[in-house]
Amino acid sequence: xxxxxxxxxxxxxxxxxxxxxxxxxxxxxxxxxxxxxxxxxxxxxxxxxxxxxxxxxxxxxxxxxxxxxxxxxxxxxxxxxxxxxxxxxxxxxxxxxxxxxxxxxxxxxxxxxxxxxxxxxxxxxxxxxxxxxxxxxxxxxxxxxxxxxxxxxxxxxxxxxxxxxxxxxxxxxxxxxxxxxxxxxxxxxxxxxx
Amino acid sequence: xxxxxxxxxxxxxxxxxxxxxxxxxxxxxxxxxxxxxxxxxxxxxxxxxxxxxxxxxxxxxxxxxxxxxxxxxxxxxxxxxxxxxxxxxxxxxxxxxxxxxxxxx
Numbered sequence: 191x192x193x194x195x196x197x198x199x200x201x202x203x204x205x206x207x208x209x210x211x212x213x214x215x216x217x218x219x220x221x222x223x224x225x226x227x228x229x230x231x232x233x234x235x236x237x238x239x240x241x242x243x244x245x246x247x248x249x250x251x252x253x254x255x256x257x258x259x260x261x262x263x264x265x266x267x268x269x270x271x272x273x274x275x276x277x278x279x280x281x282x283x284x285x286x287x288x289x290x291x292x293x294x295x296x297x298x299x300x301x302x303x304x305x306x307x308x309x310x311x312x313x314x315x316x317x318x319x320x321x322x323x324x325x326x327x328x329x330x331x332x333x334x335x336x337x338x339x340x341x342x343x344x345x346x347x348x349x350x351x352x353x354x355x356x357x358x359x360x361x362x363x364x365x366x367x368x369x370x371x372x373x374x375x376x377x378x379x380x381x382x383x384x
Numbered sequence: 385x386x387x388x389x390x391x392x393x394x395x396x397x398x399x400x401x402x403x404x405x406x407x408x409x410x411x412x413x414x415x416x417x418x419x420x421x422x423x424x425x426x427x428x429x430x431x432x433x434x435x436x437x438x439x440x441x442x443x444x445x446x447x448x449x450x451x452x453x454x455x456x457x458x459x460x461x462x463x464x465x466x467x468x469x470x471x472x473x474x475x476x477x478x479x480x481x482x483x484x485x486x487x488x489x
Contacts, residue, residue: 198477204407204408
């Protein structure tokens with residue numbers, strides 16, 4: 191009886207390793223986490239100690255570089271290798287959220303709505319949604335915890351939306367809850383993949 | 385006693401090595417040979433023998449591609465393989481149920 195239980199536990203663990211391998215092949219989350227953390231920290235620094243040039247240029251670089259990194263997969267994908275349905279759904283969730291956040295950032299910057307302070311909260315909520323959807327698609331329970339972390343961050347960011355520390359908190363959240371999970375799945379993937 | 389049918393268990397998946405390959409591929413969608421070998425902690429020889437058996441049974445599909453000039457062998461679980469794994473797990477769960485209720489199988 192214990193053997194049957196052991197076998198089921200073994201199967202579950204191995205399936206999870208496979209999922210981590212599939213997800214861990216992509217360092218995109220790590221790259222986005224670091225780039226956005228830099229962007230938010232630069233924004234905070236610019237508020238505290240003005241640079242003398244527009245923070246918009248730093249945001250342009252910290253958004254354009256990870257987008258180029260993400261798009262490399264589409265540009266360099268070999269013909270005849272379509273994405274599998276699970277990977278396709280994951281890509282749709284993350285790229286959809288990326289387009290939503292990028293267009294909203296451009297619109298908010300253009301209309302000078304950043305000063306209202308809600309943008310950081312929206313970004314955190316969107317990442318919470320992405321991790322929650324990823325947890326369901328990949329059946330990885332720990333990603334739900336990350337999603338909850340993002341939503342708690344969303345509330346905290348809304349509470350301090352008129353203070354410069356909101357950018358600092360966003361930067362920390364990007365490092366801990368985006369780059370952190372990215373690094374974790376990359377290392378787990380590296381353990382199972384060559 | 386339960387009406388558990390021992391003969392219904394898939395003999396191909398009774399090997400831990402083959403079970404590990406099938407379970408890994410169930411999560412990974414598709415993986416190359418060295419990823420399967422490393423994940424299941426097998427030698428090259430063992431991994432290729434077990435993968436061949438699974439391929440012959442139609443549980444695993446293999447395709448080859450070139451990455452630059454380097455050949456790469458990719459494996460994916462077929463629908464037959466996925467169904468076999470789900471059936472195997474279902475059988476194990478039937479085996480566990482009486483124990484959970486304090487019965488003898």
